[in-house]
Every structure is written in structure tokens, then in C-alpha cells.
Amino acid sequence: MPTKNSPGSRAVVVCAAVSLLASGCTAGWGSTGGGADTLNVLMVNNPQMIDLSRLTSHFTQETGIRVSFTILPENDMRDLASQEFTSQAGTYDVASLSNFEIPIYGKAGWIAPLDDFITADPDFDQDDILKPMTQSLSADGHVFGEPFYGESSFLMYRKDLVEQEGLTMPEAPTWPEVADLAAQLDGVEPGMSGICLRGQVGWGQVFAPLTTVVNTFGGTWFSSAEPLSTVGMEAHVNSPPFVEAVNFYVDLVREHGQNGASQSGFVECMNNIVQGNSAMWYDATSAAGSLEAEGSPVRGKMGYAAAPVVETDSSGWLYTWAWGIQESSEKKDAAWKFISWASSKEYEQLVGEEVGWASVPAGKRASLYENPDYLEQAGSFAEAERDAINSTDPTDPGLQPRPAIGIQFVDIPEFPELGTQVSQDVSAAIAGRMSVQEALDRGQKLAEDIAERYEERAKQ
Amino acid sequence: MSTVATSTAGATSATRQPTTRKHDTPWRRRLPLLPALIFVIVLTQLPFAATLVVSFIHWNAYYPDDIAFAGVDNFVRVFTDVNARSAVIVTIVLTVAVVLISLVLGMAIAMLLDRRFGGRSVVRTLMIAPFLVVPIAAALLWKHALYNPEYGLFNGLLTLVLGKDAPQPDWVGAMPLPSLIIALVWQWTPFMMLILLAGLQSRPLDVVEAARIDGAGAWQIFVNMTLPHMRRYIELSVLLGSIYVVQNFDHVFTITGGASGSANLPFYIYQTFYTAQDYGRASAAGVVTVIGTLIIAMLALRTVFSMFKEESR
Numbered sequence: 001m002p003t004k005n006s007p008g009s010r011a012v013v014v015c016a017a018v019s020l021l022a023s024g025c026t027a028g029w030g031s032t033g034g035g036a037d038t039l040n041v042l043m044v045n046n047p048q049m050i051d052l053s054r055l056t057s058h059f060t061q062e063t064g065i066r067v068s069f070t071i072l073p074e075n076d077m078r079d080l081a082s083q084e085f086t087s088q089a090g091t092y093d094v095a096s097l098s099n100f101e102i103p104i105y106g107k108a109g110w111i112a113p114l115d116d117f118i119t120a121d122p123d124f125d126q127d128d129i130l131k132p133m134t135q136s137l138s139a140d141g142h143v144f145g146e147p148f149y150g151e152s153s154f155l156m157y158r159k160d161l162v163e164q165e166g167l168t169m170p171e172a173p174t175w176p177e178v179a180d181l182a183a184q185l186d187g188v189e190p191g192m193s194g195i196c197l198r199g200q201v202g203w204g205q206v207f208a209p210l211t212t213v214v215n216t217f218g219g220t221w222f223s224s225a226e227p228l229s230t231v232g233m234e235a236h237v238n239s240p241p242f243v244e245a246v247n248f249y250v251d252l253v254r255e256h257g258q259n260g261a262s263q264s265g266f267v268e269c270m271n272n273i274v275q276g277n278s279a280m281w282y283d284a285t286s287a288a289g290s291l292e293a294e295g296s297p298v299r300g301k302m303g304y305a306a307a308p309v310v311e312t313d314s315s316g317w318l319y320t321w322a323w324g325i326q327e328s329s330e331k332k333d334a335a336w337k338f339i340s341w342a343s344s345k346e347y348e349q350l351v352g353e354e355v356g357w358a359s360v361p362a363g364k365r366a367s368l369y370e371n372p373d374y375l376e377q378a379g380s381f382a383e384a385e386r387d388a389i390n391s392t393d394p395t396d397p398g399l400q401p402r403p404a405i406g407i408q409f410v411d412i413p414e415f416p417e418l419g420t421q422v423s424q425d426v427s428a429a430i431a432g433r434m435s436v437q438e439a440l441d442r443g444q445k446l447a448e449d450i451a452e453r454y455e456e457r458a459k460q
Numbered sequence: 461m462s463t464v465a466t467s468t469a470g471a472t473s474a475t476r477q478p479t480t481r482k483h484d485t486p487w488r489r490r491l492p493l494l495p496a497l498i499f500v501i502v503l504t505q506l507p508f509a510a511t512l513v514v515s516f517i518h519w520n521a522y523y524p525d526d527i528a529f530a531g532v533d534n535f536v537r538v539f540t541d542v543n544a545r546s547a548v549i550v551t552i553v554l555t556v557a558v559v560l561i562s563l564v565l566g567m568a569i570a571m572l573l574d575r576r577f578g579g580r581s582v583v584r585t586l587m588i589a590p591f592l593v594v595p596i597a598a599a600l601l602w603k604h605a606l607y608n609p610e611y612g613l614f615n616g617l618l619t620l621v622l623g624k625d626a627p628q629p630d631w632v633g634a635m636p637l638p639s640l641i642i643a644l645v646w647q648w649t650p651f652m653m654l655i656l657l658a659g660l661q662s663r664p665l666d667v668v669e670a671a672r673i674d675g676a677g678a679w680q681i682f683v684n685m686t687l688p689h690m691r692r693y694i695e696l697s698v699l700l701g702s703i704y705v706v707q708n709f710d711h712v713f714t715i716t717g718g719a720s721g722s723a724n725l726p727f728y729i730y731q732t733f734y735t736a737q738d739y740g741r742a743s744a745a746g747v748v749t750v751i752g753t754l755i756i757a758m759l760a761l762r763t764v765f766s767m768f769k770e771e772s773r
Contacts, residue, residue: 079734086521086737104522199633201719260609262633262719277610413522417736420718421543428720431633442542457526 038066039334042084043096044077044321048149048361051351052342058350059341065334085110085326093329094339097145099136099320103404103411106144111324113142117336124340128365136394136405137322146343149361150320151286152307152388153212158279159303161188175213175248175308178280182256185279194256196278197249199430200265203409203419206426208317209282210249211408212307215398216315217245221410221447224403228395230412230454233403235447237422238440247436250429262431274298282308284319285363285388288381293358304384306391311399314391317408320364363389414450421446508750515743522737534744544745546721547728551706553637554724558644559701563694565645566652573653574660591650599714602643607631607715632715636722640711648705652697659693702756725749
């Protein structure tokens, strides 16, 4: 973290220099405790992972394998993971990676294919893993990751207010219908906005919901000549459907959205719904667990509908935190034992009994949605969550062939920077400081640069 | 270890050739400082040299097989990239605005604190406090406790004064750069005030008294006597302030996250390095920033040295 005395540039300078000398800025840091029989795991500090680190003693008792965890906030974890895996430092055997990293790392040969482990371990029951999850964690016909928990997106709304106003929410609403409802629900309680939508800068913030809107309006970041191949990649960031989708989103959030929309992310919208400042929210299915938790003021008042659509049949996103095993690891067998335990049915049961059914890492196995204990806790949204995940197709989420897998992101290494830079302008459009067209024209230039570089690489 | 060897060698050569003693005394005096000097060089110059090397290489961590000499490609991209250009402009606007506003406020507060009044030392301490707050903490405080449209102090005050239907502006969203500037001015005004207050207190007051007896007004004294005396101090505070504000990262990262064209150079470098994993381009942007800062620093150092010269005269 740069400070007044060590500016960002200096940090970068030092880091660049160190990475010349050592492999990666952080490879020599951090105590990855334990000895030869210890598994080193790098993971993000989400509550599900914290539970895992506490419950791992059960795993060690069963197998005798000790596990040493390095737990970091998401951004730091991503930085460290990319340094670690691109340089194949071998410090960590296992890391929590999302379905954004796993296909990229898999194609590059930085994480190990899991097919042989899966065949040799029928108890793990790969067929029980929801199909879109397995798809989004595969590349070149191999499975590279096992999901720990996953999510899609859907529309959460205040059922009680919709009934009170004599309105109806369709099971599979379209975006224009949702915009109408937002207008009707705007201000039904003092200071309540009709809808809450993310506007915060970041490829994983505003562009998560917004890219799904773009998909269903018929737009895309890039098209390609063949599905899932970068041959003939073309940028479409300022093409009419993309512009129409972003205009729709920006207008909706400006007219009937929450206050301070350009600063709102997932957490801010969650607070708005819980505190009764917004009537609807289109976001991650994993949010429902918190809305229905003990002590939540909106518990039992929420309804759940499928992600709104326009031109496509479904538009929910697909995201998962999953496990990947580093290719240079010398403990791959022990690593598989660990990830197959962490992603198993038994572990879900263990969390249910030890921590509580609300904390189960959900959204990855079909069997969990038939578990009566889980349904008792999550009955109001479990079916909607499972159907949302099952309705996704990460290989073909829109109207045209895409260069890479992914729904709410483009699975190429350049996307985080592109998405973040364009989101800075879209966030400005939401704040009313820039026109959508201007924001997307600038984005198109950046996207064209990326497409050109892929063309150059193809020629080499 | 080696220093001991050289010093004894120096001593023996000195006994053999007494004539050279004059030559090597400065070096004898410098010897104890050598370890520190080497340490500083290793810690600051080697990384910079490495960055210079990297800035001429095509190096993206995601494409480890594509590392090649790039010539000036990275620099060309830094200067042609839309966002890099806007980062340069933002850096200049931010620095100039923050430094000038802090300077004017700092001068005004220094003039007030230069007078004698009860509780002056308490007020002084309070005035310096913002400068002592950790930058990232100050940035978080401004973002959440003050600017937030839902629960921030500013909108709360508006509601308190104007009642229930008061406007509730989204401060950061509607004016990202001004909100950054205000938060930074709050942090840097005390720094300016400290330097300027030191300058004011070194003023010969008898001359001012004489001027006052001759019938000069307060404004005339300020323009014709205080300002000329303060010129050096103003230059120094402007240059030191500029060096620091050019490098600001915490506020941009925390308050706006680079939204709506508020990303400055350090933030752009951070993004290029961590988000794009483009080590070559990030290093090139770093080198450009360092060169820019060096130019300012040169001016600053020259000012300081000329001050010392005046002192010793």
C-alpha cells in the first residue's frame, strides 16, 4: 500500500525490480508454514473460506495431511495469485481461483488438469456438480478446477410492496417490465427508490450486472469468427445494442435508482434493501442468504424472479470461487485430497451441522437442493438459485459467437483492465458527467487495441 | 569490514607519503558514511535502474513466452493511451489546485497564529492535526463519514438546516476531482502553514514597527515587507507540497477509485501493473512520473540550497 513517503510509483519500481531478481514480488515473502507434508493453500478471506480454515482439523484427522492457509482480501489475493501462477513459483499447492482465472491459467498450463483425479475418485461424484459450473471451469476439454461455492444473478424484490400496490411480478420478467415496476415502486415508502443497481467502478462491480444486460440486449464486448476462439476477434463496445443496453441501465438507475448510484457496489445495494431504501435489486443469488438470515428486517418479505431478459432466453451470470492446483506443485495427490474434501457433499453436511445451514457453500451441487435441512433454511430462494445457475450457458451467453468463455466477463487476461477503464466512464455517465455514447466510444478504442494485438499474435 | 582494511591501508600510505595526507582526509571523513551511501544506492538506484530496463521490454505477466525488447514502444503507448494522457492532466490539475489552495489557506492561518493570544499553542496543535492523520485513514474518513450521500455528515447537515426535503447531492459522483481536492487540501494546509509560520517568526519585527510608525497600513506592510521576506518560504512549501501531491495515491484509490476521469499517474501505474499485469508499460509510466517529479525536485533542492546560502551570508 503506497503511502505519502513511498509513492505508488516507487512501490511499482521496487516490485518490478524484485521480480527481475526473484520470481514474483511476493514469492519470497510470507511464511508458508509447515514442512514437506504440509499443503500450502492461498485463499480469499470470504466467510465461507474462514469457516473452511476452522473446519480443516476434521480433514487433517481423516487424512493426516496438514494444511497451512494464507488468507487475504480479494484484490491482494488476486495480485498474489497472478504473480505466483504466472511465474510458477510453487509456493502454494492450491489456490482459490474464480471461473475468470481458471480457464486462462489452464490454457497457459499454470494449473494442473484434474481429469485423472476425477476418474480415480468416484466418491467425489463429478456428475453431481452443476453442469454450467463444470463448463466454466474447463478449457481445451479438460477440467481445471472444482467449485467451492457458486452463484448466478436474479431479481430480488419486496413481495409485500408489490402486492400492496396491486402489481404483479412475472416469473420471467423482461427489462422493460422491470423498468415499469421500478417506476411504480419509486417512493412507495418515504425515501425508497424503485430499484438498486450497481454503479461502482470495477470490472467486477458495475460491469457484472451491466454485461448481462448488454448480452440480453444483443450486444457483446467482442465477437469472433468461431465460438471460443480468438480468430477474427472484433470489438463491439460502441455498436448499437451495447449502447442501447448501457443507455437503458443508466437511465433506469438515474430515474428510479438509489441515491449515490455511481458509488454503489454489492454491499451498498445490500444495505439499501435491508434498510428499506430500495424496492428491487438485480444482483447475485448469493445475496439472498443474507436477506433471509435471522434478524434481517426483510426476512420473509422478499420475492425472487429470474434475471430480466430482452432478446435472450436467460441472462443470469455465472460466478464461482473454485480450487486450482498449481502445475509446479509436488504434492498434487494431497492437493486433490484436500480440494475433493472441501468441495464434497460431506463437507456441506459438516458446515450445516457445525456452523449452520445458512453458511453452507451452496450453488455447486445438485444434491444440496434436495437436502431437507438446507431447504428448511433456504426454501424461499433455493429453487430460484438452482434454476438461475442451471439456465446459464457460459459458452454461448448472447446472440453471437464469442472469443472466450464467460457471461458477465470476457475470459481474456486483458479484460480486467478494459472492463475497469470503461467502467470509470460508465460510472461517470451514471453520475451525469458524461454521455453514454462518449464513454463507449472511448471504450471501443481500448477494445480495438486489444483485438488488434490478438490479430498480431495470430500472425506470429 | 572492507572499510577497516582500506582505512588501515590509507593510514600506512599516509605514513609513507605524508604529502598525500591532504588529499585523502576528505575520504577519511567520508569512509564511515560509505556503508550508508551504498545501502541507499542499493535500495533506491538499483530498483530504478531495473525499472528503466523493464520499461524497454515487452513484458506482460500473462504472456510469459512473449518477453522481448520493445524499444520505445511502451513509452509511445504511455503517451498515446487515452487514459494515460488523462492521468497526466489529472495529476497536473490535482497538484496545482491542491498546492495553491493549501498555500493561500496556510498563509492565512499562519498569519493568524503569528499573533499572540491565549491558548495559542493548543490552537497550533489542533491546526497541525490533519497532517498527522494517516492518509488512507483520512481518505476513508472523507469518503464515508463526510461525503456519503446516505449517511455522510454533509448531507446530514443539509437535512438538519433545510429540513426533510433538503437536496442530497452525491458529492463524489457529481464532482470527483473537487471532492479529491478538498480532502487533500484539508490534509496539506497544515504542512504549508508550518513552513510559512516558521518564516513569519523569523521576520525582524522592529522594521515592521518602524513602517507602522511611518504610517504604513496593514495591507502595505503585507505586500511590501512580509511577502518579499516570505518568498523563499513560499517557494519551498510549494515545491515540497508539489512533490508530495504528485505522488498521491491513497485518496484517488479510496475516494473515487479512479472514476469519472479522476485517475492520476500513480493510480494509472497501479492499474497497469496489477490489473493489466503489464510490467513494461507500468515501468514506462513510472519512469515518466519519476522524471517529472525529478524536475520539480531539482527546483526544490535549488531553492533550499539558495536559502542556506542566504543564511550563511
